[in-house]
Structures are given as C-alpha cells and as structure tokens.
Amino acid sequence: MSTIYDRGAPGRRAVALPALQNSEEELLLELPPALRRRNPPRLPEVSQPELVRHYTELSRMNYGVDTGFYPLGSCTMKYNPKLHEDLARLPGFSGLHPLLPPEECQGALAVLWELGELLQGITGMPGVTLQPAAGAHGELTGMLLLKRWLEDRGETGRTKVLLPDSAHGTNPASAAMVGFTVVSLPSDRRGMVDLEALKRALGPDVAGIMLTVPNTLGIFEEDILEITELVHGAGGLCYFDGANFNAYLGRARPGDMGADIFHINLHKTFSTPHGGGGPGAGPVTVSEALVPYLPVPGIVRRGDRFELDWDRPKSVGRVHPYHGNFLVAVRALAYILTLGDEGMREVSAGAVLAANYLKALLQDVYRVPYDRLVKHEFVLSGAGLGEGIRTLDVVKRLMDYGFHPPTIYFPLIVPEALMIEPTETEPKEVLDAFAEALRAIAREAREDPQLLKEAPHGTPVRRLDEARAVREPRLRIQFEKS
Ligand SMILES: *Cc1c(COP(=O)(O)O)cnc(C)c1O
Numbered sequence: 001m002s003t004i005y006d007r008g009a010p011g012r013r014a015v016a017l018p019a020l021q022n023s024e025e026e027l028l029l030e031l032p033p034a035l036r037r038r039n040p041p042r043l044p045e046v047s048q049p050e051l052v053r054h055y056t057e058l059s060r061m062n063y064g065v066d067t068g069f070y071p072l073g074s075c076t077m078k079y080n081p082k083l084h085e086d087l088a089r090l091p092g093f094s095g096l097h098p099l100l101p102p103e104e105c106q107g108a109l110a111v112l113w114e115l116g117e118l119l120q121g122i123t124g125m126p127g128v129t130l131q132p133a134a135g136a137h138g139e140l141t142g143m144l145l146l147k148r149w150l151e152d153r154g155e156t157g158r159t160k161v162l163l164p165d166s167a168h169g170t171n172p173a174s175a176a177m178v179g180f181t182v183v184s185l186p187s188d189r190r191g192m193v194d195l196e197a198l199k200r201a202l203g204p205d206v207a208g209i210m211l212t213v214p215n216t217l218g219i220f221e222e223d224i225l226e227i228t229e230l231v232h233g234a235g236g237l238c239y240f241d242g243a244n245f246n247a248y249l250g251r252a253r254p255g256d257m258g259a260d261i262f263h264i265n266l267h268k269t270f271s272t273p274h275g276g277g278g279p280g281a282g283p284v285t286v287s288e289a290l291v292p293y294l295p296v297p298g299i300v301r302r303g304d305r306f307e308l309d310w311d312r313p314k315s316v317g318r319v320h321p322y323h324g325n326f327l328v329a330v331r332a333l334a335y336i337l338t339l340g341d342e343g344m345r346e347v348s349a350g351a352v353l354a355a356n357y358l359k360a361l362l363q364d365v366y367r368v369p370y371d372r373l374v375k376h377e378f379v380l381s382g383a384g385l386g387e388g389i390r391t392l393d394v395v396k397r398l399m400d401y402g403f404h405p406p407t408i409y410f411p412l413i414v415p416e417a418l419m420i421e422p423t424e425t426e427p428k429e430v431l432d433a434f435a436e437a438l439r440a441i442a443r444e445a446r447e448d449p450q451l452l453k454e455a456p457h458g459t460p461v462r463r464l465d466e467a468r469a470v471r472e473p474r475l476r477i478q479f480e481k482s
Helices: 024-029 048-061 083-088 106-123 135-152 170-177 195-201 224-233 288-293 326-362 391-400 428-447 449-453 466-471
Strands: 127-129 160-164 181-185 206-212 237-242 261-264 284-286 298-302 305-309 378-381 417-420
Touching: 083 326, 106 127, 106 261, 106 284, 106 298, 106 305, 106 326, 127 288, 135 170, 135 206, 135 237, 135 261, 135 284, 135 288, 160 170, 160 195, 170 181, 170 206, 181 195, 195 224, 206 224, 224 237, 284 288, 326 378, 326 417, 326 428, 391 417, 391 428, 391 449, 428 449
Parallel strands: 160 181, 160 206, 206 237, 237 261
Antiparallel strands: 127 284, 261 284, 298 305, 378 417
16 A cells, blocks of 8 residues: 555645745744754655545545444444534534633533433433543542442442453453452353342442443343342442443433442443544433532532532542533533434434344344343354354455444353444444345355455455554654665
C-alpha cells in the first residue's frame, strides 16, 4: 500500500497561501535559535486532487456502522441518529468552558440534571452520578461506593466480591482495583448463576456480587430476585453491570430487581457513536443506602435554578473533572426525549427480536452451547465445523463477505465462541444476508478449508501477526536520513 509520501512531486501544493507580510528572516528572528529546525520538515508535496483522493481512499478502508453491519457482541454497535450529532455541536453546548460558574451555564446544568432524573426513573433507583467516563469507570466508581458504604458501617471484614465466570473482563478488574478479592462463581448448565454455588460462597466476608444483566451469553438470570435476596440476606450489596441495558430498556428496572448499584453505558444503549476510543459515559445509579457516598459535586435543583452541591461529607470524592463527558449526556437526553417510554420499549423489543431471529437462522449449522431464549445477543461456537477450522478462520472469511466480524473467544466459558449482537437498528434483509454468509462459510469449511485458512482475501492487508503487532507496534514511517 502506498502512503501520501509516495505521491506528488517536489514543489507541488494543495493550496496556494498568500505571500508572507514579513520576510522569513524577520520571522525567524523572533524564534530562539535553539528552537529553529535545521532542515525543512519532510511534508508531503501533493496537489489538491491527490490530497483529496488520499484521504477519501483512507476513509473507504474504514469500516463502521455507517458503512455496514457491525455485530460485535457486548458492544452494541447500533446506528446512532445523526440528529444527536447536530445537537451536541450546538455552539451553546460545545463552546462552553467547563469552569463557568453555575449561574452562567444554567442550560447545561439543566441538561445534566434532567438526564440524571430520567436515568433514575428508567432504572428505578433514587441516586445518580454522571461523572464516570465509560462503563469500566462506572464499575470502578460503583466499587468505590461499595467500599465506602462498608467502611462507614465498620464492616471492613467484607473483602470478597462474587463474580460469575461469564462476567465481562472489566468487572473483576474493577473490583480488584479497589482492593476486593474476586471469587469466581460457576455458571450452571443453563448458563446462569448456580444458586447452590452462590449459597455456599455467601458469608460474613462477602461485600457483594457483580452481575451482568443479562449476562454475556445474552441470557437473563431467571433467578434474579432470589439471587439479590440471598446476597442482601447475607449482608452484601448487588452491583448490576448495565452495559446490556438495551435488552430490557423500558420494560424492567434494575432497582425493582434488587440492584444497589447500576452502571449504564450511554455510548452503547443511549446513542453515542463509539468504537474509536471514546468519549463515552458510564453514569451510575444507586439505591437509597448509597446516595450519601456519591461523587461531588451533585447537581441539584432549587426552585427554578440549578446548583452544584458540594455538601456531601461522606462522598467518595470526584471521579472525573467537571461533570463527565457532557456532550455524551446531551446525546443521551436527546435520545430519551425523542423515543419516550414507548420508543424505549421498542428498542428492547427490536434488540431481542433481532438476536433470536438471527440465532434461529444459524443454530442448525453452528453449535449453540447454551440454547435458551436470549435477550439482545447470543453465543455460538465455531468448533466442529471442519478439519482444523477455528472461529478465527470463520470471522476472517466473513470479512470477504463484507461484514465486520462478531466478538470472538468471549465469553471464556464457550470454546471457540462467536458472540453476536445484531442490535435493534438493522433491517431484516441485513440479518438474512449475514446469516447466509455464515452458512456459506460453514459449507466452505467442509468443502474448501484452505479458503478459510487463508482469508481474508480482499482486504488491504491479509492476516497479521496480531501478538507481534501489539508487542512491537511500528507506527512510524522511517525515512532515510538526509
Ligand atoms: C462494554 C462493556 C463494559 C465496559 O464498558 P466500557 O464503556 O467499554 O468501559 C462492561 N461490561 C460489559 C458487559 C460491557 O459490554
């Protein structure tokens, strides 16, 4: 593949700049000699069409939700309405200085306050913080709240956090970062928490449980009420990972199921484009018992004014500068207000219907290790498709069919896992075409396994040594010394 440096010719320019007012010499005089470069920078010298073509070609090599289906399990790569981008770019929002005093940013505080109120209502929980910048950051905040709650009650002997073996990897990491010991709970044959194992694990040293609801197999814990009752009965609290909230949005509330702490990925469920590294937002809602420990400052309404509330002596403190990633909150508020109650119910209905439809189209060809009615995603296994064929081969071949691969090798309890989340925003024709591609690949695995082993065939680069790419990233172009 050629780079922009391989194009153009010396002296060629994409734009003609007006001549300098002062001579180059005069300008240089103002720069200390030590800071002046000895040689001119090595910039590409290209004409405007060459420049435009270069960047347009690059943009066409990118794959995103705006170009095609993106069934990355657990990530909710759904289509996000463009209207929200317009709103987030309104100068009154995007141009605000984060240090403005409250009286000069009442509108922004109103957005944050209203979003907080709505999230409390949607989750059925009476406290909220919008500060965390991502789901994992919400988990960390939640674990800090749990720890502070225990300290305040003098229960520092509760050092263990229970985690199902299907948990998202960030869950045990967050618990461990706060100093808890992680205890793994086995899943039963249904792919749910094994109640007997839970009962055995509970005791006076248990701080709480972290549950992904629905779990990473896309299965809703049918015993959820019994689980939260057992944990509460043993003196612990229940953390729900809400990254999969699109599975029951508008239909059920974690607060009603016994959750004490719940994080929401605004960038997954509530419409902020993600996948490029952020920004996101991971607000946390909490039960009554945890409200005193929430981060400062809180945003409160007094009459028709919005103020910052620093008077929270038991608070865990700040977890993010200012109020978190504000423009993500703007998009989320727009999304909730646009959809309303009925629209949010349609989101979860669509997500669940799409996942079960796609699973039905594939389950005679791919193994389904935990075969139940699923929520927003499902997990297949690529094992047993053909001689020496692995899931990695299947998804590399999928790229030749023009699809982004699903999540693979996660959750860890499924060998050769393919974790597929279609989301609620894809039309039936796309799901049909995706299923047809996966079915064709299963046939190829038997008839022409080499085709899979050598895939992808149509991408700018073929199979990379992924481990080496991570360990020895070469991200610079090396020039010969001149
Ligand atoms: C995405 C995800 C997270 C982490 O959220 P980030 O915003 O990526 O930090 C945690 N748990 C589950 C189940 C997820 O899907």
